Amino acid sequence: MFESVRGDVEGAIKSNYGYLKINNMAVADREVYDKFQRDAHFWTLNAFALQTTFFIAFGRIFDKRSDSFSIHMLLEATIANPMFFSKAALARRKRKLVHLTDPDPSWLAGYINAAWEPTAADLEPLLTALRPPYERFKEIYQPLRHKYFAHRGKDSEQAIATLFSKTLLAEVAEILGFLHTLLWTIQEIWWNARRPDLNDRSDYKRYVEDVDQHMEAFIRRLP
Numbered sequence: 001m002f003e004s005v006r007g008d009v010e011g012a013i014k015s016n017y018g019y020l021k022i023n024n025m026a027v028a029d030r031e032v033y034d035k036f037q038r039d040a041h042f043w044t045l046n047a048f049a050l051q052t053t054f055f056i057a058f059g060r061i062f063d064k065r066s067d068s069f070s071i072h073m074l075l076e077a078t079i080a081n082p083m084f085f086s087k088a089a090l091a092r093r094k095r096k097l098v099h100l101t102d103p104d105p106s107w108l109a110g111y112i113n114a115a116w117e118p119t120a121a122d123l124e125p126l127l128t129a130l131r132p133p134y135e136r137f138k139e140i141y142q143p144l145r146h147k148y149f150a151h152r153g154k155d156s157e158q159a160i161a162t163l164f165s166k167t168l169l170a171e172v173a174e175i176l177g178f179l180h181t182l183l184w185t186i187q188e189i190w191w192n193a194r195r196p197d198l199n200d201r202s203d204y205k206r207y208v209e210d211v212d213q214h215m216e217a218f219i220r221r222l223p
Contacts, residue, residue: 001077002186004069005061009179012057014211016172019050021215035222055145061179062137071179072134075127078186082120085189087112093191115193123189126182129198133175141172180204 022043026033036043063070083089091112184203188194 001069001074002183005071005074006183008057008060009071009176009183010207012054012061013176013180013207015050015054015057016176017208017211018215019047019054020169021212022047022050022219025216025219032219035219055141058137058141059145062134062142071130071182072127074186075130075182079120079123079127082118082123085118085123085193087115087117087193090115090193116189116195117193118189126185126196126198129178130182133178136171137175177201177204180207 026036061071185196
């Protein structure tokens, strides 16, 4: 479940920042703009594909149907299974990592003794923190996804344009940053017994910078 949701979050991040990178480079660099113009059909299709991928992945992350993996289902399962994050479970993971068969060495015993062992109540704030991003998605981005990308609705072009006008690049970046950090937090609790810190977006920033650099390097290499 974790890997499935993470795949959707990463897909949303990559498609969002890939779309923005292509457009920003075309605006800022005449050479890149001319390069895109030489193969305009491809880049038009690419832009539409990235937009579509973003909205489809964005919707899948928040899809609350019982037959779909979603961020809500993942968090509910996380809260319901604090034993996954127990000291005993952490010790088994660490012992497996270093292929220990003998009694635990002193460093591992000390590490496990000092580890944070959350209860279900300790994990519940993760789900609470999800509520504002979800409500914003449901209000602004879910209707756009349903009426323009996932389905071809009968709404007028003006109605669709009105939906698009309510979207904000900074807001999308904030929601994606929160989702990435939320998954990183769960992974860090599981692997390093680290207390949650949803304000630490450093891993998200590194991830976005890596996507950005690879996109630019690829475009620069094109003839």
